[in-house]
Amino acid sequence: MIINNFYVGDNLELMKEISDESIQLIYTDPPYNSGRNFGDFMDKYPSLYSYTYDFIKPRLIEMKRILKKDGVIIFHVEPKISHYIRLVMDEVFGINNFQNEIIWKTGGNMKSSKKLQRYHDNLIVYSKSKKYIYNQINLPYDEAYKQKNTIRVDEVGEYITTAAHYNQPDIIQRPNMRYNWNGHYKQWHVLENTMKQLHDKNRLYYNKDGIPRFKKYLHEMDGLPIRDLWTDIGTIQSKEKLDYATQKPVKLLERIINIYSNECDLIMDPFAGSGSLGRAAINTNRNYLLFDIKDKAKEIFYKKKST
Secondary structure (H helix, E strand, O other): OOOOOOOOOHHHHHHHHOOOOOEEEEEEEEOOOOOOOOOOOOOOOOOOHHHHHHHHHHHHHHHHHEEEEEEEEEEEEHHHHHHHHHHHHHHHHHHHHHHEEEEEEOOOOOOOOOOOOOOOEEEEEEEOOOOOOOOEEEEEEOOHHHHHHHOOEEOOEEEEEEEEOOOOOOOOHHHHHEEEEEEEEEOEEEEEEEHHHHOOOOOOEEEOOOEEEEEEHHHHHOOEEOOOOEEEOOOOOOOOOHHHHOOOHHEEEEEHHHHHOOOEEEEEEOOOOOOHHHHEEEEEEEOOEEEEEEHHHHHHHHOOOOO
16 A cells, blocks of 8 residues: 555555554544534444444454554544543553543534533544653643743743742751852752852842742743643634535644654544545655545545645
8 A cells, every 4th residue: 555645445444455563643533423414424323332333443453453563543533422432442452551532622603502512522542552652742831821920021031930949958958958048048959059150140030038049931941731631723714624524623633643653654544534634744744544435535635735
C-alpha cells in the first residue's frame, strides 16, 4: 500500500493489507450510531450491540495489529456512547493502556427545552503499550492566568515572582544556604554568590519589607501545559468548510498529531471523511493513509488537499 494516499473501500479489508506495527498514530472518527441521516451516510445500525461488537470491535483489533508498539489511537466519539467504546477499547487494548479522555468543546447553537444541550465531543486516547510517543505542548499564558497571578512589568517584560527562601527551614535543613541578605537572615533557595548575581542582573523583586523574590519572566517560561479540556479550538470556520457533514477542524487534528507523533511518522484515519487528518498531516510534515467507504470523501480531499 502506497503512503500519502486516500483509498476508497471497506476499511476492515483495507487495513488487512497493512503490515504489522507500521502505523504510529491512528485517529478514528467513525459513525456514532446516532440514527441521523447525514446525507453522506446513514448513521444507524440494527442495535447498539451490533454497532459496538460487530462493527467497531473487529476494526479496533486490526488497528491494534497495525499500530506500532509505541503508537497511540485516538477514538473521536460523542458522550452518549463513549462509555461503550471505552469498554470495547479496554478489551482490545487493555485497561492499563487507557491514557486520557479529552473533552473538546465543539460549540454549536442548537437548543433543547428538555435537557442540557451537548457542547462537547470525547477524544478517547489509548496506547498500545506503556511506552508511547507523547510530546508535551504548552500554550501562551492567557488573560485568565494573568488575572489569577500578580503580573508585574519591568524593562525586560512581564513577570511573576516566586519565593526565594524556605518557609519551613527546620524540615529541610540547608546550613550552607543560611545567610543574611538585605537585613534578613533566612535559609535561601540559592547560595549567597548566586543571590548577588541575581541582584546585579535585576532578577530579584523586593517586597515592602525588603525580602527578595525571584523574577520569572513569562517569555522565558514554558507556558501552560495543555490538559484534557480543550476549549481553544473552535468548530469549522467558513473558509475551511467543505461539503461534508461531519468534517473536523484541521487545527484539532494538528494538535493531536503534534502531541502523539513525530515528523515523518506514518499516521492513519480509517474513517477519513473529508480528509482533515490528511491536510493536518501535510501541514505538520507527517505521512498519512486515509480510508473511506465513499468516493465523495476522496474527491473532496483531493479538491482541497491543503489548507
